[in-house]
Structure formats: structure tokens, C-alpha cells
Amino acid sequence: MSDPADPPGPRTPGEPPERPPATPRPPGTIRIGSIAGSDVLVSSSWFLVAGLVAVLIAPAIEQVQPGLGAWKYVAGLAFAVVLYLSVLLHEASHAIVARRLGFPVTSITLHFLGGMTAIEGEARRPREEFLIAVVGPLTSIGVGVVAGGLWFVAPDGLIRFTVGGLAGANLLVGVLNLVPGIPLDGGRVLKSAVWAVSGDVHRGTVVAGWGGRVTAGLVLLWPLLQEAVFGTPPTLIDFVLSFVIALFLWTGSSQAITSAKVRARLPQLVARDLARRTLTVPDDLPLAEAVRRAQEARAGGIVTVTAGGQPIGIVNEAALLAVPEERRPWLAVSVVARTLDPGLRLPATLSGEELVLAISRNPATEYLLLEGDGSIYGVLATADVDAAFRAGQR
Known part of the structure; x- marks a missing residue:
């Protein structure tokens, strides 16, 4: 996902933007490097999720490679790192396309729900909005397809397990991110489509924001539906995760709708x-x-x-x-x-x-x-x- 900020000065598309002035690093984040001239940050919440992934996936690793003992948790942590490297590729694609279009990118942050690319400025045309948004899910799907192809030639054991997990996770992330609701990338794709048809960027944001609210409602109901769909009864973790994700979607979509309504009134101020x-x-x-x-x-x-x-x-x-x-x-x-x-x-x-x-x-x-x-x-x-x-x- 990408996060636009205040508009920068006009630039020619394709012209490499100047690196934005250094800004204080958000609290609770660690800088681990840079990509495309942008700081790569890891939030403290990521370590919690990485540990949770390691614990949840450890039983599956034990089945694939019996006898690891406590090392199965280390292998699970390594899987979480590999998974988030693919998330980093997703966010880096947003950053690279945004910079190619002339928008400074201040940072890429990995957090417990995935990642966020901080782009300074709003798209000037629907095409820019579309390109910046769609490249992320396409990158994830591409990683998933490549990993899926490698699964057929990977040796049995942890390597094949990791490649298969990487393929499934990236395909899932890519497809789900195309759901037409802000703050998902698919929401910005929908925004660009409505903007192109109506000529009103604010209308596009409001429509995509409501798409995000509908998505939040469906996510909240998912634990109640998963038994009917997959035959698996929901657990407490399923309810907690659905609530957290729904809250994230609802908050992001509501903020987008409010911001769009405010921006729509600004031209009246002369x-x-x-x-x-x-x-x-x-x-x-x-x-x-x-x-x-x-x-x-x-x-x-x-x-x-x-x-x-x-x-x-x-x-x-x-x-x-x-x-x-x-x-x-x-x-x-x-x-x-x-x-x-x-x-x-x-x-x-x-x-x-x-x-x-x-x-x-x-x-x-x-x-x-x-x-x-x-x-x-x-x-x-x-x-x-x-x-x-x-x-x-x-």
C-alpha cells in the first residue's frame, strides 16, 4: 500500500526527484537500509508478528522436517523474514514507480499488517494513480508465480516448504490487495477509474472509501462464514485477526472519505x-x-x-x-x-x-x-x- 502526503512542487514525469529533506524517524521504528533513495524502516510491531508467525508455522515445519526440536522456531522466524522480504519488494515497486513519475518517497515501512510506502504528493492524473497503485499487487502476483514455478524443481524439505509458502502468500496478498477498497491498492485502482470517468478525484476517493468500508464489514463477518465455506470452525485467533484487519480497513477508508470531502470544499476558499x-x-x-x-x-x-x-x-x-x-x-x-x-x-x-x-x-x-x-x-x-x-x- 502507498500513502500520499502533501503535494510536492511540479516535476516532469520521468525526472528523478530530489531526495526529500530528512525527516524525524517515526517512533518505534528501526532503519535497516534504503531502496530507491528511500529509507526502509521496520516497526517494533513487526517483531511481534514475526514471532507469532514462527510459533504458528512451527508445527508444519516439524511435519516437513522432523527432529528439529527448538530449531523449528528458528526456521519459522526465517520463513517470516523471507515472507516480509517479498512484502518489501511489493512496497519497493510502489516507490520506484512513484519516483519515476516525479514524486519523492520518504520511506518504506514494514509493520504487522504488511507495509506502507510514504509518497509525498497526490497523483495529478488518473493514470499516475493507477500505475502507482497497481504495480504493488502485480509485483506480489509475479513473485507468487515465480515461486510457484520453483516449487516444482525445489528439493523436498524446508526449501520446498518455504518456496511453496512464499508462492501461496504472495498470490494471496496480490489478489487481496486488488480488492476495490481504500486503503488497499485496489481501492486506489478503483479511485483512478472513477476519477477518469467522472473527472472528479474527490468522487473517486469517496467511492473507493466506501468500497473499503464494505470490505471491512465482510472481513469482520468472515470467521462466521469460514466454517460454511471451508468446513473449519473459527478459533479465537480468527476472530481477533478479523477484528484487527477490519478496524484497519474501516479507519483508513473513513479517513480517506473525510479527507476527500474536506478537499472538495477547499476550492471555495479564494x-x-x-x-x-x-x-x-x-x-x-x-x-x-x-x-x-x-x-x-x-x-x-x-x-x-x-x-x-x-x-x-x-x-x-x-x-x-x-x-x-x-x-x-x-x-x-x-x-x-x-x-x-x-x-x-x-x-x-x-x-x-x-x-x-x-x-x-x-x-x-x-x-x-x-x-x-x-x-x-x-x-x-x-x-x-x-x-x-x-x-x-x-
């Missing part, structure tokens, strides 16, 4: 439409006079400028309201103005996700909006952006 009328004043002007002029001009924002008209500060509304009226004649407006750092100067043309990202990079209560020629357009208040977004939710 900086130019949300700007407040702005008054420019010298920074040494008495605060009371600045407020009087702003009220007279019906301005919702005050910007301090140099003698040459260059903006240097933006008045903080909360700081202004905190100053008692009787003190305002004796204080310069610069006292309640914040210096206009580069991050507080935004193009008036920003909208949607670009606007939200620009605000999140430099959190503040007010921003100065500038035209392309550098002239002042207005003041953007974060409170107004929040209010507009909440209004769009109704």
Missing part, C-alpha cells in the same frame, strides 16, 4: 474574495488616529508603511482590541503591528489547497495580500478563512 479592505498608515501614527481613519474608510485591516509606501507591518486585531481606548492616543500604531516577514506576504491569487498550505507553513492571524506587481490588495484574516470553510460545510 484569498481575493476573503480579503478585508485595507488602510495604510505610517508606523508612528497614533493608534487612535489609525483606528479613526480605518473606521472612516470602513477598512477591516491596517498596514503600516514606510515613507516610500513600502509595507512593513500588519496590525494584529487582537492586540489592538486589547489596548484601552484611553491609551490609544499615546501609543504608536507600530506597537500593535507585527513585522511583515516573507511568510506573511501572500499572492492575492491563492485559493484552495495552495491557500491552506501557505497559511499552515506560517501560522498567523493576519496576512498581507499582494498583487502580481507588488501592490497591496488587502488583508486576509485567518478567522475569515475558517468562517468561510465552516460555511461551506453547511
Whole structure:
């Protein structure tokens, strides 16, 4: 599975992306190397699952190779390592295709449910979404087919047992990952198909998210159905595993649906439409006079400028309201103005996700909006952006 993050800058497909800046390693993970320029991490939960696999598979190993004693658990652990190496191939294929399409990949993490590839950015076209998603299951199926072919020529014993187990596990992983529901790769394949047909990426995500929820429900019911299908009564482990996997699927699909609905509303946020009328004043002007002029001009924002008209500060509304009226004649407006750092100067043309990202990079209560020629357009208040977004939710 792959996990998209914040969009990177535009790149030409096929151009090798720059390695993303180093980010703190997630807690509870160990770096074991790198693939395609991306860190390979192993979560602490993997060791628990590897031990569980070793214990569960030990009886089968004992049947294949009697007399191993405690070494059967070592052989089981070795099988778990080989199995997760094939999972690593699955995730590496996601990473390689994503990088070929111009998306930085920060890490590949192996965890108790398999693996995850952290890709920075969302696909720009349905084709990119499809290629990045489908290559993982196809890799697993390919590994399964190759291992299945080797099974016929492998010597009897542990080697043949391992090759057979690798074939069956990879074929199962490949097929199950094609189930059309997010967060499975098949969900992203479905998303790309709906996106291509409807032209709406958010609709594609919602449809695939509901596919994930349906899949979660079926997984939760599986222990109750397996006896009718296979004639094997469910055990406590079957119920626990089905619950954990269903919870994982339901959580991932629900997060995707929520994110899609939020992103669908973002285009309604246009900086130019949300700007407040702005008054420019010298920074040494008495605060009371600045407020009087702003009220007279019906301005919702005050910007301090140099003698040459260059903006240097933006008045903080909360700081202004905190100053008692009787003190305002004796204080310069610069006292309640914040210096206009580069991050507080935004193009008036920003909208949607670009606007939200620009605000999140430099959190503040007010921003100065500038035209392309550098002239002042207005003041953007974060409170107004929040209010507009909440209004769009109704």
C-alpha cells in the first residue's frame, strides 16, 4: 500500500526527484537500509508478528522436517523474514514507480499488517494513480508465480516448504490487495477509474472509501462464514485477526472519505474574495488616529508603511482590541503591528489547497495580500478563512 502526503512542487514525469529533506524517524521504528533513495524502516510491531508467525508455522515445519526440536522456531522466524522480504519488494515497486513519475518517497515501512510506502504528493492524473497503485499487487502476483514455478524443481524439505509458502502468500496478498477498497491498492485502482470517468478525484476517493468500508464489514463477518465455506470452525485467533484487519480497513477508508470531502470544499476558499479592505498608515501614527481613519474608510485591516509606501507591518486585531481606548492616543500604531516577514506576504491569487498550505507553513492571524506587481490588495484574516470553510460545510 502507498500513502500520499502533501503535494510536492511540479516535476516532469520521468525526472528523478530530489531526495526529500530528512525527516524525524517515526517512533518505534528501526532503519535497516534504503531502496530507491528511500529509507526502509521496520516497526517494533513487526517483531511481534514475526514471532507469532514462527510459533504458528512451527508445527508444519516439524511435519516437513522432523527432529528439529527448538530449531523449528528458528526456521519459522526465517520463513517470516523471507515472507516480509517479498512484502518489501511489493512496497519497493510502489516507490520506484512513484519516483519515476516525479514524486519523492520518504520511506518504506514494514509493520504487522504488511507495509506502507510514504509518497509525498497526490497523483495529478488518473493514470499516475493507477500505475502507482497497481504495480504493488502485480509485483506480489509475479513473485507468487515465480515461486510457484520453483516449487516444482525445489528439493523436498524446508526449501520446498518455504518456496511453496512464499508462492501461496504472495498470490494471496496480490489478489487481496486488488480488492476495490481504500486503503488497499485496489481501492486506489478503483479511485483512478472513477476519477477518469467522472473527472472528479474527490468522487473517486469517496467511492473507493466506501468500497473499503464494505470490505471491512465482510472481513469482520468472515470467521462466521469460514466454517460454511471451508468446513473449519473459527478459533479465537480468527476472530481477533478479523477484528484487527477490519478496524484497519474501516479507519483508513473513513479517513480517506473525510479527507476527500474536506478537499472538495477547499476550492471555495479564494484569498481575493476573503480579503478585508485595507488602510495604510505610517508606523508612528497614533493608534487612535489609525483606528479613526480605518473606521472612516470602513477598512477591516491596517498596514503600516514606510515613507516610500513600502509595507512593513500588519496590525494584529487582537492586540489592538486589547489596548484601552484611553491609551490609544499615546501609543504608536507600530506597537500593535507585527513585522511583515516573507511568510506573511501572500499572492492575492491563492485559493484552495495552495491557500491552506501557505497559511499552515506560517501560522498567523493576519496576512498581507499582494498583487502580481507588488501592490497591496488587502488583508486576509485567518478567522475569515475558517468562517468561510465552516460555511461551506453547511
